[in-house]
Amino acid sequence: MSKALKTQPPESLEAAMAELEKIVSSMEDGELPLERSLAGYKRGADGRRFRLRMVYNAAQAGFNAMAEIARDNWKALGVELSLEPAEFQVVLEKVFKKPDFDVSLQPYTTAGDPAIGIARAYVTMNEGRPFTNPTGYSNPKLDGIFAQAATVPDRQDRRRLYFEAQRIIAEDLPRSEPIESVYEIVCQKRCCDFCSALNENTGES
Numbered sequence: 001m002s003k004a005l006k007t008q009p010p011e012s013l014e015a016a017m018a019e020l021e022k023i024v025s026s027m028e029d030g031e032l033p034l035e036r037s038l039a040g041y042k043r044g045a046d047g048r049r050f051r052l053r054m055v056y057n058a059a060q061a062g063f064n065a066m067a068e069i070a071r072d073n074w075k076a077l078g079v080e081l082s083l084e085p086a087e088f089q090v091v092l093e094k095v096f097k098k099p100d101f102d103v104s105l106q107p108y109t110t111a112g113d114p115a116i117g118i119a120r121a122y123v124t125m126n127e128g129r130p131f132t133n134p135t136g137y138s139n140p141k142l143d144g145i146f147a148q149a150a151t152v153p154d155r156q157d158r159r160r161l162y163f164e165a166q167r168i169i170a171e172d173l174p175r176s177e178p179i180e181s182v183y184e185i186v187c188q189k190r191c192c193d194f195c196s197a198l199n200e201n202t203g204e205s
Helices: 012-030 035-040 061-078 088-097 141-149 155-172
Strands: 050-057 079-086
Touching: 012 050, 050 061, 050 088, 061 079, 079 088
Parallel strands: 050 079
Antiparallel strands: none
16 A cells, blocks of 8 residues: 655755655655656645756757756646756856756766766766766765776776666666767867867866
């Protein structure tokens, strides 16, 4: 028999996240069917379950459209998503330094190697550096795997470690990937001084 869930709307984001953890635990234990998972957050008189703020770079290609789609889709679920488009530097301050956001759209690149481009989004850190881990997610086992994979010389050993890291990330799901972009890199001897400044959109040089 399913356990009874609270029906009073949470008073804050922290309370909402705590209640969400209980709901997820119930689902994982088989005590809460998937179709009833949202019942843990009763809608108010206005149809809203709770409210979240989304901070993102207004100048990043496609982000305005993605944010609007997310707002409309989440509204159907009873989640009011307040969009906060801002300038690049303001977003870096709010997301990686303060932090002052509930959810955010961020562009990440692989930077050619998982040790450079992928690990930074998941390893435990709180240094305020742009394009690292802004969520507060921490998994010591995953930290150890990334650290080992960055130094192992054997390619097959690295492959095994990164597959294990991938499994943990898929289970914990600290962030989602709404879109994947592919772009070409052109190499030509005659092309020089083409990208001498920091790319404000990706944080890569």
